[in-house]
Amino acid sequence: MNTRVVEIRNPATGAVTGTCQGPTPAGSCPYAGRDGVVPCAGRLVGPAEGDPRCWPVWVPPGCRQCRITFNDQAVACLRAAERYRDQWDAGLHRERERVRALAARKDPRFRGMSDRQLQVTALWRWRLSGPAQGLRHAEQKQRDWGRMYLALAEQQRAATPPVVVGGAA
Template sequence: MRSQTIEIRSPATGRLLGTCHGPEPDGACPLVRPDGVVPCAGRLVSPRGGDPRYWPVWVSPGCRQCRLNWNEQAAACLREAERCRARWRRGLERETDRVRIQAARRDPRYRRMTDRELRVTALWRWRLSSRAQALRHTEQKHRDWSRLYLSLAEQQRASTPAGRVQ
């Protein structure tokens, strides 16, 4: 987030009041005032050229946290969930290949199975493995986090005062 210019605007007029470069990598505001309140409290913030479906976000008065990264955290969690899903699929492909190789070597457990039966067997073997279960759990955890961050961002956007300028 630090590479973008963030515009801070008046909620009543939409006039540009200032800019910042967003939160530090740990999510902390680099411009926080001595009382702990962020300088954009009570104002609208958005990255320059931000998607109007998600921006601007209103920062409530007295806020002590940077609200800019909730949208980005939601997207990052979704990307991580998709990476887990892709790793799960690769694991299933490896297990399917392993079962097919065993059938080709005339393993008595698999030699009379059709291709469909081999795929189903591989799927069941893979699904019951601890690695597959861990990947599913991690994927679900990241999807849940993504929903949380997105709902926080939507709540923040919905709480914008009625007089704000789009």
């Protein structure tokens, strides 16, 4: 479990009615009932210090999953995409150095090429390689997943009923 404090609020008043530590690392609620329904179902949830533009979010009655993980999952996916992009850039750098070294050793394939032509050649060689295509695909997949989780978080936030102070409508 994480160490973050998640506040559970009454949807009518916005008053804090309880807290929990959030989902397990696997994303499941450790306090879910036998039927799988989370104890915060029908209430508002959010981190204690959450940005008021994003939190709290509504957990529909009968919900069986923790709803605070979409933002975290989006961030994790975007970070993974950045790591794949960094690996792709490192691979391109290695290929550029390799092509320059071959040109310096008078390899006939690169003889007479300018530095710019060597860079373009290295870029094309790297782009068409299997590792580069795999990294590009993995990066795109993580970005797509990140966008999906952000869309889910936005949809969840839009579905949150307004908090009525004092319980009056």
